[in-house]
Amino acid sequence: MLASLASAFRVDRAGLRPATAVRATIGVVLPLIAGVAAGDPAAGATAAFGALSAGIPLVTSGPRTPVGTMLATSVGMALATFIGSVSGLAPPVHLVVLAAAGFGAGLLVAAGRGATQVGVNATIALLVFGRLTAGPGTAAVHAAWVLAGGLVQLG
Numbered sequence: 001m002l003a004s005l006a007s008a009f010r011v012d013r014a015g016l017r018p019a020t021a022v023r024a025t026i027g028v029v030l031p032l033i034a035g036v037a038a039g040d041p042a043a044g045a046t047a048a049f050g051a052l053s054a055g056i057p058l059v060t061s062g063p064r065t066p067v068g069t070m071l072a073t074s075v076g077m078a079l080a081t082f083i084g085s086v087s088g089l090a091p092p093v094h095l096v097v098l099a100a101a102g103f104g105a106g107l108l109v110a111a112g113r114g115a116t117q118v119g120v121n122a123t124i125a126l127l128v129f130g131r132l133t134a135g136p137g138t139a140a141v142h143a144a145w146v147l148a149g150g151l152v153q154l155g
Helices: 001-010 018-037 041-060 067-087 093-110 113-130 136-154
Strands: none
Touching: 018 041, 018 136, 041 067, 041 113, 041 136, 067 093, 067 113, 067 136, 093 113, 113 136
């Protein structure tokens, strides 16, 4: 039992990619700094949420940058942010939306790693922004910040 516990905490140094990790970290930190500098830390945090999720494919991929997966994650999360914010105004509707999104994300597993990352991150955005309910105008602003953060990560 101790051997299996020890293997759970073993670090495989062959998989370490410090330059990629620094790049992904910068992509998350820049929106946070910009939000604080602009006097709107909540907008910076929202954009950092998009950057964090778009950075996951970057860190978990091979040596090539998965631009398509990162872009699809950013767009999927922006759409899910909008839908979650608006559908959260009507909890019964939001539950149906979440069930459909969960089912769709499950189906995306069959399409591969990139599609799985898009589906899981979009479902997380639905969950998060379903609690931050807003009308269409504010929901569109939230979605734009999430998308902007993801695009910063691409840059």
